[in-house]
Amino acid sequence: MTIDRKIPPRIKLPVEFELRLPECRSFSLSNGVQVYALDMGSEDVLMLNWVFYAGNHFEKQNTIAPAVNYLLKNGTSTRTAYQIEESVDFYGAYLNRACYNETAELVLHTLSRHVGELLPVVADILTDAVFPEEEIKIYAQNAIQKLKIGLQKSDFVAGRIIDAKLFGKEHPYGKYSNIEDYEAIARPQLLSFYNQYYKNGHCVIFVAGKLPPDLEEQLEKHFGGLPLKPHTTVAIPEKKIQPATEKVEHIMNDPNGVQASIRIGRNFPNRHHPDFIPMLVLNNVLGGFFGSRLMANIREEKGYTYGIYSYLLNHIQESGLMISTEAGRDVMNATIEEVFKELERLQNELIDKEELDITRNYMIGSILGDLDGPFQVIGRWKNLILNGLTEEFFYKSLETIKTIKAEELKKIAEKYFVKDDFYQLTVI
Amino acid sequence: MIKFERFVLDNGLRVIVHEDHSTPMAVVNVMYDVGSKDENPEKTGFAHLFEHLMFGGSINIPDFETPLQIAGGENNAYTSNDLTNYYIQLPADNLETALWLESDRMLSLAFDKKSLEVQKKVVCEEFKEHYINKPYGDVWFKLREMVFKQHPYRWMTIGKELSHIEDAKLEDVKAFFKKHYSPINAILVVAGNVKAAEVMLQVEKYFGDIPSGTKYVRNIPPEPEQQEARVLEVRADVPLDALYKVWKMPSRRDNGYYIADLVTEILGGGASSRLYQKLVKEQRLFSNIDCYHFGSVEEGMFTIEGKLVKGVDMKDAEAAVNSILEELTEKGITENELAKVKNKTEAVLAFEDMNILTRANNIAFYELLGDAGLFNREKDKYFAVTAEDISSFCRNIFREKNSNTLYYYSNNKN
Numbered sequence: 001m002t003i004d005r006k007i008p009p010r011i012k013l014p015v016e017f018e019l020r021l022p023e024c025r026s027f028s029l030s031n032g033v034q035v036y037a038l039d040m041g042s043e044d045v046l047m048l049n050w051v052f053y054a055g056n057h058f059e060k061q062n063t064i065a066p067a068v069n070y071l072l073k074n075g076t077s078t079r080t081a082y083q084i085e086e087s088v089d090f091y092g093a094y095l096n097r098a099c100y101n102e103t104a105e106l107v108l109h110t111l112s113r114h115v116g117e118l119l120p121v122v123a124d125i126l127t128d129a130v131f132p133e134e135e136i137k138i139y140a141q142n143a144i145q146k147l148k149i150g151l152q153k154s155d156f157v158a159g160r161i162i163d164a165k166l167f168g169k170e171h172p173y174g175k176y177s178n179i180e181d182y183e184a185i186a187r188p189q190l191l192s193f194y195n196q197y198y199k200n201g202h203c204v205i206f207v208a209g210k211l212p213p214d215l216e217e218q219l220e221k222h223f224g225g226l227p228l229k230p231h232t233t234v235a236i237p238e239k240k241i242q243p244a245t246e247k248v249e250h251i252m253n254d255p256n257g258v259q260a261s262i263r264i265g266r267n268f269p270n271r272h273h274p275d276f277i278p279m280l281v282l283n284n285v286l287g288g289f290f291g292s293r294l295m296a297n298i299r300e301e302k303g304y305t306y307g308i309y310s311y312l313l314n315h316i317q318e319s320g321l322m323i324s325t326e327a328g329r330d331v332m333n334a335t336i337e338e339v340f341k342e343l344e345r346l347q348n349e350l351i352d353k354e355e356l357d358i359t360r361n362y363m364i365g366s367i368l369g370d371l372d373g374p375f376q377v378i379g380r381w382k383n384l385i386l387n388g389l390t391e392e393f394f395y396k397s398l399e400t401i402k403t404i405k406a407e408e409l410k411k412i413a414e415k416y417f418v419k420d421d422f423y424q425l426t427v428i
Numbered sequence: 429m430i431k432f433e434r435f436v437l438d439n440g441l442r443v444i445v446h447e448d449h450s451t452p453m454a455v456v457n458v459m460y461d462v463g464s465k466d467e468n469p470e471k472t473g474f475a476h477l478f479e480h481l482m483f484g485g486s487i488n489i490p491d492f493e494t495p496l497q498i499a500g501g502e503n504n505a506y507t508s509n510d511l512t513n514y515y516i517q518l519p520a521d522n523l524e525t526a527l528w529l530e531s532d533r534m535l536s537l538a539f540d541k542k543s544l545e546v547q548k549k550v551v552c553e554e555f556k557e558h559y560i561n562k563p564y565g566d567v568w569f570k571l572r573e574m575v576f577k578q579h580p581y582r583w584m585t586i587g588k589e590l591s592h593i594e595d596a597k598l599e600d601v602k603a604f605f606k607k608h609y610s611p612i613n614a615i616l617v618v619a620g621n622v623k624a625a626e627v628m629l630q631v632e633k634y635f636g637d638i639p640s641g642t643k644y645v646r647n648i649p650p651e652p653e654q655q656e657a658r659v660l661e662v663r664a665d666v667p668l669d670a671l672y673k674v675w676k677m678p679s680r681r682d683n684g685y686y687i688a689d690l691v692t693e694i695l696g697g698g699a700s701s702r703l704y705q706k707l708v709k710e711q712r713l714f715s716n717i718d719c720y721h722f723g724s725v726e727e728g729m730f731t732i733e734g735k736l737v738k739g740v741d742m743k744d745a746e747a748a749v750n751s752i753l754e755e756l757t758e759k760g761i762t763e764n765e766l767a768k769v770k771n772k773t774e775a776v777l778a779f780e781d782m783n784i785l786t787r788a789n790n791i792a793f794y795e796l797l798g799d800a801g802l803f804n805r806e807k808d809k810y811f812a813v814t815a816e817d818i819s820s821f822c823r824n825i826f827r828e829k830n831s832n833t834l835y836y837y838s839n840n841k842n
Binding site for chain 2 (some may be wrong): 002003005006008009010011012013015021041042043044045081082085086088089090091092093094108109111138141145146148149150151152153188254256257258259266269289290291299300301302304305326327330357358360361362364365366368369371372373377
């Protein structure tokens with residue numbers, strides 16, 4: 001059988017696919033806490049995610065929110081940190097926590113059949129965490145050591161400074177932890193934050209995977225009677241964003257450094273703004289994937305870097321557009337020059353049909369792949385809900401990806417890709 | 429338990445198809461039986477550099493990425509000391525596009541000079557990003573050289589030094605392709621929302637006429653048995669002292685591998701593990717400590733590494749690690765602890781299996797080890813491990829004469 005290898009096989013264009021976001025069931029516990037449940041998947045596993053409005057937005061002292069989040073599972077009045085770890089580990093489960101800007105969470109991954117053994121442990125953590133002095137000391141000491149290592153890395157330093165430039169050091173999106181902040185952590189502040197924002201806090205629960213038939217009863221039993229409040233009644237005080245006035249900065253962190261961490265970014269509206277979805281598409285053309293312009297030019301044509309990407313920051317109040325790369329020290333300025341050339345080109349020239357078609361199909365294909373699996377799907381639901389959106393946002397995004405015109409993208413570029421609006425940070 | 433069908437084309441290409449109709453996607457995974465262990469010691473880093481060149485256009489298809497992107501696909505690749513793996517995930521309707529792309533680059537590359545020049549630079553930046561511009565970035569270069577004196581595991585996949593990459597020539601690229609990139613040295617796995625019978629026809633269509641190539645026969649010098657404890661001290665501009673200890677451990681093919689894997693869990697798997705509980709929490713000698721291995725196909729490296737708490741003496745930290753190993757060796761483990769690590773392993777396998785990409789990748793790896801059917805026997809192998817196996821493993825592995833220790837001291841004394 002001989003084939004003409006120069007001719008590509010026929011394909012079904014992803015833009016012709018009808019994508020559906022799998023439905024997610026929702027119910028409330030008797031205290032009003034909302035649960036979003038997605039029963040999906042063939043493996044006997046599930047993920048449970050307790051989201052609290054307990055991010056660094058709510059702290060009065062720097063680094064208290066992440067410290068409380070980290071130390072949640074380090075002891076209750078009846079279980080030591082070790083006993084908690086041991087009871088989770090014994091079932092092969094993982095209990096992780098994460099602290100973000102508005103929210104902070106506990107995440108349980110487990111074989112579905114063990115969930116009944118684990119819920120009482122989580123309920124204990126959410127009602128009776130005691131924050132032992134010894135655990136606080138260990139946490140602070142180790143966090144400081146970790147921070148010291150981070151501060152030697154140009155990419156870590158660049159990540160902190162650029163956020164502070166865009167949002168201001170006083171804003172939750174721009175502030176960062178210093179050694180003194182860890183040293184100042186004290187038990188009374190942790191307990192008070194815990195009481196207000198976890199024990200009596202606003203909570204929403206997401207669960208996905210192969211769900212046991214009595215999951216609703218189990219959640220009601222362990223969490224329905226707790227003094228938690230629904231997420232729908234939370235008030236997030238708006239904090240003022242104060243971008244830096246100085247747009248360009250160079251930091252010499254390590255005189256022997258062989259690469260520069262380059263961050264070029266600007267503020268950008270949140271998901272509710274009409275320009276957000278068009279920017280998702282434009283960003284993909286610019287630097288959102290391997291076939292993007294930044295990657296094609298700066299990596300594949302010039303070889304200045306191992307990788308260069310652009311992305312939209314995942315913030316609720318206000319987003320930002322960020323271009324990020326680690327480039328050879330000797331080609332640092334050449335790299336920046338090329339980035340601005342690409343931004344300018346998108347303002348001056350229409351994206352041709354072929355390139356736009358590639359972007360559309362790549363994006364749809366990538367969403368299709370991302371809808372494969374319960375954890376990814378619930379992640380999309382969570383993102384919608386925490387941003388105050390509905391599935392309409394998902395379908396509108398699909399529609400925009402499929403139909404937006406080059407002229408419209410050019411207008412978006414003209415509005416947002418203005419060189420003087422960008423912060424430009426280099427750290428060696 | 430997963431099902432798959434296996435067949436071999438006339439040119440020697442091993443093909444495995446795994447149907448999963450719960451996903452709209454398909455995965456095409458091509459694994460080549462070549463890794464950095466197959467490199468010339470004077471031209472290290474080549475297998476990985478070559479991986480980059482596989483994206484620089486093939487004989488009939490000048491641009492690999494565009495047709496894939498328009499078909500809604502994503503792809504990537506990685507190189508290890510043992511193997512090189514390429515994978516594509518795309519909507520199952522467009523499976524043929526992936527087979528077309530992978531078969532053409534197995535047939536022949538374009539061998540574009542410009543692509544070589546650019547990718548040499550890209551890989552040098554990758555080298556700098558991960559190993560030079562990073563505190564402790566040189567650790568594994570030193571450790572590998574300490575642990576292996578003959579075996580090619582003694583160099584890193586990225587290459588021993590930048591100059592090896594900078595010196596790569598187009599004729600090296602061609603020779604490497606001829607030697608390793610042919611059906612007889614490759615494994616193709618197709619997984620996802622596909623039908624085995626149709627896949628077989630399509631695979632035959634795209635891969636059937638590629639010349640078989642010559643079976644690569646590996647001839648790696650065996651590593652002589654280590655006869656003495658090895659120690660190295662390093663001083664560098666890092667914030668904290670760090671301790672690394674490495675012992676040689678059994679190959680991925682050996683039953684001892686499963687024991688080693690459970691022992692890494694007992695010692696370093698999470699916050700209830702022995703090293704973390706005793707040395708980070710109770711004795712506060714380390715700010716973090718990990719225990720892991722690399723799952724390498726041949727005799728590999730069982731590793732413990734930790735950063736010392738400021739002010740702690742290196743010898744005290746090491747003595748504490750040793751005493752935990754002695755305790756495990758002499759007293760063994762409890763049935764409860766054994767049950768715990770087996771439960772963890774079962775959960776890890778279940779989470780891995782959720783994803784067809786990981787499944788396809790693992791099937792290919794087991795086939796590379798000699799039998800794709802191992803995929804379904806992994807759990808049993810872990811569950812067969814006894815407390816006595818663990819004790820005897822520890823007695824055998826944690827011997828002074830099998831140990832390699834790196835004291836990585838900080839120059840910064842404040």
